[in-house]
Amino acid sequence: MNKKGSSLLETRRLNRVSIKDTIYKMEPVTRTDIAREIGLTLPTITTSVNEMLEEGLLEEVPLPENRLVSSVGRKPAAVRFKPExxxxxxxxxxxxxxxxxxxxxxxxxxxxxxxxxxxxxxxxxxxxxxxxxxxxxxxxxxxxxxxxxxxxxxxxxxxxxxxxxxxxxxxxxxxxxxxxxxxxxxxxxxxxxxxxxxxxxxxxxxxYKPDTFAYFYISKGVACPLIVRDEVLSGHTSGAGEIGHTMICVDSQGVSRQRSLDELVGEKTILKRCQMKMEQGGAEILSEIVRCEGELGMKQVLEAQLQKDEDVCSILQEIIEYLGIALANVVNLINPGFVVVDGYIMKNDVNQRLLRQAAGSKFYGLNEEEVSLVFRPFHHFxxxxxxxxxxxxxxxxxx
Known part of the structure; x- marks a missing residue:
C-alpha cells in the first residue's frame, strides 16, 4: 500500500478513536455535538457512527428532555454504546x-x-x-x-x-x-x-468532571496519583504517587525522629495502636466489640469510634492530623483544585470532617477556598x- 493510502487509513483510525472516546464520555450524544466537540466535519462523524451502528456497537436513543432544544421539525437522535x-x-x-x-x-x-x-x-x-x-x-x-x-x-x-x-x-x-x-x-x-x-x-x-485532580487513597499505605486530562500523570513504569513513603518529623517525649507517612497512618498502624490500648486496659468499647465479633479490624475500630470510645477517637484524630498534613502538602505543591478521597477509614462523616479541618487549616493562600475535597463512597470492588x-x-x- 502506498504512503498516501496508509496515511488515509491511519487518519480514519484516529478519527474513529476520537469519536468513540467522545461518545463514551458524553453519551447519549448527537452527531452534531460530537462534531462540535472534536472539530471534525459532520459527514465524517456520520460515516463513522453509521459504521458502528451497523456493527452493533451503538444504538440510537431519544435525546433526554432536559437537553432538547426547542425547534421546528424532527427532534435530533442521539447515540450511545450498547451495554453489551x-x-x-x-x-x-x-x-x-x-x-x-x-x-x-x-x-x-x-x-x-x-x-x-x-x-x-x-x-x-x-x-x-x-x-x-x-x-x-x-x-x-x-x-x-x-x-x-x-x-x-x-x-x-x-x-x-x-x-x-x-x-x-x-x-x-x-x-x-x-x-x-x-x-x-x-x-x-x-x-x-x-x-x-x-x-x-x-x-x-x-x-462534566475536573480536568485535573488528585486521587488520595488510604489503605495499608497512602498513595496519591494525579490525573491530567484523563491520564495518570506518571510514567508507565511508575507506582501510584507513593506519598506514603514521604518522611515526617515526629517529636516523641522530646526526641525528634523521622518516620514515613505509611508508618504513621496505615491501617496496620491503626490496628496495632488499638491492640496495645486494649492490652493496657483501655479502649473498653472496642474491647467489647472485639469480644463479641471475634476479630479486630477497621470495621470494629470505626464502630467503636462512632460509639465514642475515647481511646479510639484519640488515635484516629491523631492519624487524621497526619493525613491532613500529607494532603495539604499535595495541594500546596500541585494546586489540583479538586481532590478525590478514597479509603475505608473515610466511610463515616466524622473522619471526613476531621480530614477537611486538618488539611484545610494547612492549605496555602487561596487553596483553602478553591480546593474541593470529594469523598468517594467506599466500596470494596x-x-x-x-x-x-x-x-x-x-x-x-x-x-
Missing part, C-alpha cells in the same frame, strides 16, 4: 482479598467474586487467579469479552506486563501478563491498583471496577 458491546474482567490483587468483576460498557457489574488475598508464592497465585477468572467468566467467554485487567500494589511496567516491584518478593520481576495469558487464553493488562482506581473514577464520571474500565479504554476505546 463489550465486556471486561477487572481484578484487584489487594492486601486483604482478591476481588474480581465482570463488567459491561455501562459500568454495570454482571458478576463478582472474592477470594483470599494472593498467595506469597507467585506460581500458586497465578494458578488460583486463572481459576477465579474462568469461574467468573463462565459462558461469557464466547461473548464480546475484551480481556482481563489486573491492579496490584507496587511498581508496574504496564507496557511489558512486568511486576517491577511488589511487597510480595516472589512476585517481583515476574511477567504476569504473559504467564496468565498462557493459562486463560485471553488478553491481559496490568497496572498499579491505585492508578486503576483513579482511572476508573475518571471513566465513571460521565459528562472499586479497584476491580477500575481494572475493568482500564481494559475498556485500552482494548476498545483506543482501538
Amino acid at each position: 458491546a463489550a465486556l471486561a474482567v477487572g481484578i484487584e490483587l489487594g492486601p486483604y482479598a482478591t476481588r474480581a468483576v465482570l463488567m459491561n460498557m455501562n459500568g454495570d457489574v454482571l458478576r463478582s467474586s472474592e477470594e483470599v488475598s494472593g498467595d506469597e508464592n507467585y506460581q500458586i497465585m497465578v494458578e488460583k487467579l486463572a481459576r477465579q477468572i474462568r469461574s467468573l467468566v463462565g459462558e461469557s467467554h464466547s461473548l464480546n469479552l475484551l480481556g482481563v485487567g489486573i491492579g496490584l500494589p507496587g511498581f508496574i511496567d504496564c507496557d511489558k506486563g512486568i511486576v517491577r516491584s511488589n511487597p510480595r518478593k516472589d512476585w517481583t520481576g515476574r511477567k504476569l501478563t504473559d504467564d496468565l495469558e498462557k493459562l486463560i487464553r485471553m488478553p491481559v493488562k496490568i497496572d498499579n491498583n491505585v492508578r486503576l482506581r483513579a482511572i476508573g473514577y475518571t471513566m465513571s464520571c460521565r459528562g 472499586y479497584g476491580a471496577k477500575g481494572a475493568a474500565y482500564f481494559i475498556i479504554r485500552r482494548l476498545f476505546l483506543e482501538k
Whole structure:
C-alpha cells in the first residue's frame, strides 16, 4: 500500500478513536455535538457512527428532555454504546482479598467474586487467579469479552506486563501478563491498583468532571496519583504517587525522629495502636466489640469510634492530623483544585470532617477556598471496577 493510502487509513483510525472516546464520555450524544466537540466535519462523524451502528456497537436513543432544544421539525437522535458491546474482567490483587468483576460498557457489574488475598508464592497465585477468572467468566467467554485487567500494589511496567516491584518478593520481576495469558487464553493488562482506581473514577464520571485532580487513597499505605486530562500523570513504569513513603518529623517525649507517612497512618498502624490500648486496659468499647465479633479490624475500630470510645477517637484524630498534613502538602505543591478521597477509614462523616479541618487549616493562600475535597463512597470492588474500565479504554476505546 502506498504512503498516501496508509496515511488515509491511519487518519480514519484516529478519527474513529476520537469519536468513540467522545461518545463514551458524553453519551447519549448527537452527531452534531460530537462534531462540535472534536472539530471534525459532520459527514465524517456520520460515516463513522453509521459504521458502528451497523456493527452493533451503538444504538440510537431519544435525546433526554432536559437537553432538547426547542425547534421546528424532527427532534435530533442521539447515540450511545450498547451495554453489551463489550465486556471486561477487572481484578484487584489487594492486601486483604482478591476481588474480581465482570463488567459491561455501562459500568454495570454482571458478576463478582472474592477470594483470599494472593498467595506469597507467585506460581500458586497465578494458578488460583486463572481459576477465579474462568469461574467468573463462565459462558461469557464466547461473548464480546475484551480481556482481563489486573491492579496490584507496587511498581508496574504496564507496557511489558512486568511486576517491577511488589511487597510480595516472589512476585517481583515476574511477567504476569504473559504467564496468565498462557493459562486463560485471553488478553491481559496490568497496572498499579491505585492508578486503576483513579482511572476508573475518571471513566465513571460521565459528562462534566475536573480536568485535573488528585486521587488520595488510604489503605495499608497512602498513595496519591494525579490525573491530567484523563491520564495518570506518571510514567508507565511508575507506582501510584507513593506519598506514603514521604518522611515526617515526629517529636516523641522530646526526641525528634523521622518516620514515613505509611508508618504513621496505615491501617496496620491503626490496628496495632488499638491492640496495645486494649492490652493496657483501655479502649473498653472496642474491647467489647472485639469480644463479641471475634476479630479486630477497621470495621470494629470505626464502630467503636462512632460509639465514642475515647481511646479510639484519640488515635484516629491523631492519624487524621497526619493525613491532613500529607494532603495539604499535595495541594500546596500541585494546586489540583479538586481532590478525590478514597479509603475505608473515610466511610463515616466524622473522619471526613476531621480530614477537611486538618488539611484545610494547612492549605496555602487561596487553596483553602478553591480546593474541593470529594469523598468517594467506599466500596470494596472499586479497584476491580477500575481494572475493568482500564481494559475498556485500552482494548476498545483506543482501538
